[in-house]
Amino acid sequence: MSTREENQWADSLAKLASSSLPINPSPIYVDILTAPSIDEIFVNQIQINLDWSQPLLDYILDNKLPEHKTEARALMFKARNYCIVGSSLYRRAFSEPLLRCLSLEEALQAIIEVYTGICGEHLGGKNLALKVIKQGLYWPIVRKDCED
Template identity: 40%
Template structure:
């Protein structure tokens, strides 16, 4: 009884229905729950449900296709050595890529005598700015201290 009460406390809501004692199946289940041996098990009819009682929910996994942004050419060059067809653009990309490093799939900008700076896209940048100005940071200390 105490075990059932502990289990009931874990549910948000539950209801119990009384089953008449004349029903031998309920009586056998009750006795089986209160005894250690399974003598009553042969008295309980076993039914196999061929069709699920609840409808099957289909779940389709999708792969998130990364959006092209300003970091894409740098990522492609660092990962695969991919360069644009135009020689001038390829030369600029090679020079620009020397300022970046990729770690665990995330692009960081190298700095002189400073920690690596995590590169973000437009959506992440907008979120960061909102947090700094209005969110958890509250009022920021000003343009002098905000780097």
């Protein structure tokens, strides 16, 4: 028996599957609504704190800690690396001068300026992050944002 004859059943099954009609040829019904289905719309606004530096500022300025014990301990440990100069938060670095902490909106603007604008180089993520830090700027996810 040749290999072509062995495939006969498989070929017949494939042809049957591809040539058959749809299993459920039922019609699709469309209902056009002339009036709203609900009377009133309630919108609850939720304020989300996206500023990563606010807990640090609260702790450094007002000695305010989170209620959870492990979060408070982590914040106290993290706050050692930060200081306030004037009204701005700065991060202490070992081999760099003080790094000014940016909000996420300011960070995006800084990435755009370093990547295309003032510095004018099209760098990869790691080098772009290093250049942003050399400009004296910091936020916690600087490398991830630069790579994205």
